[in-house]
Amino acid sequence: MSTPKRLLLTAASLLALLLLWQFAALWAQSRLLPGPPEVFEAMARATRTGVLPESIAITLARVAASFLIAMTLGSAIGIVLGRSVALNELFGPWVVVLLNLPALVVIILCYVWFGLTEVAAITAVAVNKIPNVAVTMREGAVALSRDLDEMAQVYRLPRLRALRHVTLPQLVPFFAASARSGLALTWKIVLVVELLGRSNGVGFELQTAFQLFDVAGILAYALAFTAVVQVIEIGLLQPWERRANRWRR
């Protein structure tokens, strides 16, 4: 399908959702299910006061920090475990334990141990995401080509050079997969972390709206932030992936 046609279809699909929402709101006739106009009005109001852009910026900064930490540490752990059978046997179970630890438990423990601080918040989000990244990257590291490894060894490539030219390019698909699921997971957890222990950011604003039963406000923040994440996906992640894959036939 051509790009304009696909865009048109996406737009039509979203419009249908919007109409459905409008009908539901008209039928319910309740303050607890506001229609699209009320929500967009709430969005415009919060944008004028500057609270919405500021909250989104703060939350995005937290997402970025914890995402970077989780991707770096998770990739390193995953690659090491994937390349060493012994280490994987030793520490693989730890990863599984962490993977199955509820996000909420990690968040509470981080706040209890490190106080209601920025460091605790970002650590909590990163710790939640690290095992997911590690598991995906471990899969990639197990599948690394032994042939190319031997080539790098024979030609005495320095470790960093081999990592950059031989190892990491093979992990790009796995990295892209964990980045994509990582972004989605990270920003959802950041909201919970903000709700529980921060006094700014989208999560905090959602809590305030929740206390006031301001559903229009809640939907306004949710929609605005979802849109920002979509822009990151389309504007950053997808172009990077295309660039990394341009050698494929």
Place this chain on the structure above:
Amino acid sequence: MSGIGIDIAEKRYKAQAGGPGREVFRSFRLDIGAGEFVALLGESGIGKTTLLNIVAGLDPDFRGQVRFSGAAPRLAYAFQNPRLLPWRSVLDNVALPLPAGEEGRRRARAMLEEVGLAELADAYPERLSLGQQRRVALARAFAIGPDVLLMDEPFVSLDEAGAARLRDLLRRLLAGRPATVLFVTHDRREAVELASRIVVLEGAPVRIVRDMPLALTAAERASPERIDAVRRALGAEAPG
């Protein structure tokens, strides 16, 4: 250039699920002089690639030792598959073992020119034919100016004309940069055309059944009668 002393007391593959253990080498010795071009002939599966991997240091799991005369040699290995990085351009592949920077890229470019692939420098390897990929692998091997060059059936699965062109190219490259070569093949004609010494192996465990120096002139190597004569001298018991 450096000579190679191969002395393998024992090399065995451990028993794995579905197959018994296998002894590949026992008390195997082969000494190669500096600058020799040794062709290793033998049935597939007897351990020729294992021997190259041991010399290359890729397989440390054996009893014995491999010694190189002179300083630590620069070693290049042309594998049976070209083993290029599909996500790097042809030029980057050749420059890979060279020092980073402009000087390395210049040398890689000159090397590509020498193997006749200058205009494909920016292409990705998967867009190249197998013959072209093999040329890139040769360029990468010679780019480091190797003292020792290991080659594992580097011209297999090409048509005869393509293989002949690559043999020519290899001779030309070696004339410019002499190296000690260990060349695995099962093609006797190829061995006679290229080698200064032919070692015929049988197994298992691998032993040397014939070790024949070859002092042929370029003209003699080009003559089918001479080649057939040498092939007969190698013995008719095995095809090739």
